Amino acid sequence: MSLLADAVGQSLSTRPDIIGTEISKALSGLHDQIPPFPRTMAMKIIEQELGAPIQSSFTYLSEEPVAAASFGQVYRGKTIDGRDVAVKVQRPNLRHVVVRDIYILRIGLGLLQKITNRISHLPLYADEFGKGLVGELDYSIEAENASKYLEAHSSFTFIHIPKVYRDLSRKRVLTMEWVVGESPTDLLSVATSNANHEVSETERIEANRKLLDLVSKGVEACLVQLLETGLLHADPHPGNLRYISSGQIGFLDFGLICQMEKKHQYAMLASIVDIVNGDWGSLVRSLMDMDVVRPGTNVRRVTMELEGALGEVEFRDGIPDVKFSRVLGKIWSVALKYNFRMPPYYTLVLRSLASLEGLALAADPNFKTFEAAYPYVVRKLLTENSADARRILHSAILNKRKEFRWERLNLFLRVASTRKTLNRMIASKSESSADYLPSKPSGVIEVAQMILKLLPSKDGIVLRRLLMTADGASLIRGMVSKEATPLRQQLCKVIADVMHQWVVQALGQHITALKYSRLTSGSSKKDLVASTSRSSVSVDEYQAILRDPRLKVIFLRIISSTRKDPALMLKFSWTSFIMAVTASARAFHRVLVSLSEAFVSSLPLSPKRVAVSA
Template sequence: MGQYQPAQLKRYNPEAIARYYRYRPWLALGRFFQISWSFAKFIFDLKWDEWQNQVEENRGKRATQLRTLLTRLGPTFIKVGQALSTRPDLIRKDFLDELIKLQDQLPPFDNAIAYQIIETDLDRSISEIFSELSPTPVAAASLGQVYRGRLLTGEEVALKVQRPHLRPVITLDLYLMRWAAGWLAPWLPLNLGHDLTLIVDEFGNKLFEEIDYINEGRNAEKFANNFRNDPQVKVPSIYWRFTSNRVLTLEWINGFKLTDTQSIRQAGLDPEAIIRIGVTSGLQQLLEYGFFHADPHPGNLFAMPDGRMAYIDFGMMDQLEESTKESLVDAIVHLVNKDYTDLATDFVNLGFLTPDTNICPIIPALETVLGNAIGQNVGDFNFKTITDQFSELMYEYPFRVPAKFALIIRSLVTQEGIALSLNRNFKIVEVSHPYVARRLLTGESPQLRRRLLNVLFKDGKFQWERLENLIAIARTDENFDVLPTAQMGLQYLLSDEGKFLRRQLVLALTEDDRLHTQEVQRLWLLVKDDIKPDRLLSVAISLLTDLSKEGAAAILPKAASFSFFGDDKSRQ
């Protein structure tokens, strides 16, 4: 590593970066003074407000000053500001509101330099690749700029070119940030919950992933594979022959930014239908695939003329572990059921609270913050409202935001902002809750079936009302069909995996020394309109065909337990 140069580093390596600059302090000195002077002036202005008793009066002014300062310091600090905008545990609310507005739009760099990067990285001239290429970039951001072009083979493409000398700038900034984190961490009154240098390292890893365009291309293909059977979601194809670490060529998407409601309506599209695609696909990313788009801002999401929604820019993605996905489903279910004790436990499982935290005093606080969330308009009570109120809790209780969840929060808040811009009265719960209910009731995996049992049983007792609520909510999802779901439920009951549920259902039907026929009747009334006699017969024949001798043997002893239904009915 003695010959290492910052521009050659493909992955974030804090030790290698530190080793390089430790023996070349003169390279870091100028940047150090530039950053230090900018923040020193900002801190002095904050103190001056205190001395002059003008803190409240100048709150907005100082928040804007911080945003401007980060923009002026360049790409790394713009990304820092965007990351901090999702950290209510680190940033007070007035600064948080301003950082959310942080835009990464910058003036484009020189075309000649961009063309040189393209030709150097792709090892051929522009004319050997493109029959057309826009004379100026169609978009410029903190890390690169985009041109519109056409390949010699006729395909229309977007050409993404990285800013020059980006890696040396980023590595130097990350080195100074990590050095400062080591010195400042003991003095900062922040509820970090762990070493500040770990946060810098997490940020560095994500930033290096984002500036590797080959990695972005792989992300796009993985994302496209997850949604390959979804006719409503479009992902642009990658042209690998014309892609490198600093140049990315992908299919051009013709469409309208999701915030351009006028164009969307003029194209004959329903903005609310587009919102539903965005919310549902966002939930699928988090709860099904675990691979999610962490930067779904309006410039990265398009409504297409054919009604599909297109995702672009796959630089900032993340992967959730299976256990995290399961805990997220748990948290949503407990929120819907207003089980704040279990929800507090979910926060421990997800890493928002340490395992040794006493959750008893936190439960009423969660109820206060989240109690009105269900059924409210997204404009009245939403993720941002919850985030803002949590920022108050952060200073009263030992909450922290795990680095991975900073990206999830960013994704949710951004998507919600888009929903608000399209329809102020859009109810996000009317999309999210039916989706979760449908996922639980269809139970494609053992993990989801366990989640369903956790919902339906509390303290060993079957919760009839919860099953009714789940079915009622799921029926509002147009993709939910009660009959196949009931068929899967019966197949599960007959399986070895369903032994526990068979026993529990018999107990539930006879608990408290009475037959629970009223509850069963309510469930039937809820679903009977969806079940046509011909479909019911078809499913019954299918079930009998699929039922093995072992399955029949397993259920027959239980069937005897249900024989009292006929007697009960005859007695009435």
């Protein structure tokens, strides 16, 4: 089989939802079951490259290759100093095969260009593809790529990149750390197997869980590469992924990596927001920033085409309720009509997400790539203080008059109300658990507490800038609206909780004077104070917020913007009064309950034993 046919087969094997399960399983064999070349030939290549007998470098090399691919095959081994390694050996006489296949592809694309009368020079795609394939013929380049990739992603602990042993690597031999893990193909096989005696129901459930965890981590890893490091793994098919028992996702094969430009990273970020918001005009501008839409293209016509193609997409809770592959197909149809360019990085990103979505859909037909990816996008926009990120955030939730678009702000709040997003917004990226499995929202109260924590923090500069930029009156107008009733109710709970803590602490200092002798010791005192530890916002944090001069300036600016509208100011004052009274009543009730429980528990009453006879 030719290299090109193998590459196409590998890509299709990740999409059982498109080509069917049986064909997918058949093509998946391309990753791990390509016929190997003889072991004697492989050992000879190793000795030639290392310039020494096998025994001087390895105490063990497996008799059969553990994996065989288009360019080489992998043996499991152990070095002289006891390291478990994977030794990849390049197939003999490979260069002329690569040159032949690229030549054939170039001729084929040239004929296709003539038949379709396309403006773009299609054979250039063959040249670009050929550069990548020729680069893979030199394993010293792959070793450099792996080291570069490891350095760029070392702070993201859920991603595992094997180490390269340079002393045992050459142009046609690559020695890397052995990664112990399960392949997505094996997990998928177990997860989708029918009931039989070989695979139990427990094993199927566990395989399905691991597969979904791998996919969700894969989605986050893809977003990390796309939006953080800009360094993309160019070939993330199932054969190059492993699920490690520690919960990490392992990447293999670094023959091809792609470095994105910063402007392309932000344009890709903006395009995700545009798709979720259904803003097709902004999507076209983002595609122009990605160098996908050619200069001189009729932007208005392209926008109308995209709106017609994607306007039928349904939304659930503000997120596109559609497969990523379907959205990609719609964009692709417009791209072909208007001769869009497909930069290498753009093709790689789309291929990665489509591949991961294919695996996820095989395990969970309800998996939505946008739903899994958008919380990461929200966190990125709410915590990164850069001009480009702020521009995307402002365009997403503010209109041209700098007024809040509440339907979009509500979407941000809903997405932010998932625990996985909140935890990441407070934790550093190195502490990320990478749990991107769908989870239920933890409630608007979590959002309110998150905002209170985030505003005075270092990362809160993005929110502070947003509040200073936006029209304050629109914020007040939204806060007193009927739609914001749930948010006001939850804010009341937060304020009541803080007031309750303050009263408990104040009573704790004068507890002796109140003659609750047993309340100052033992479990009663602990029970009374325990309520303070259950809150996400402490009294000290709340006081720090009130004392923060930056937040005072923001608050005064927002209030002053409402003075031009006396009716709005009156409604805001009345709403604030109601919230204060409600929060005070809640806090007073909780204090009474806490004191009553403490008083009852302090009474010297012995439990009575009651005998019941039948």
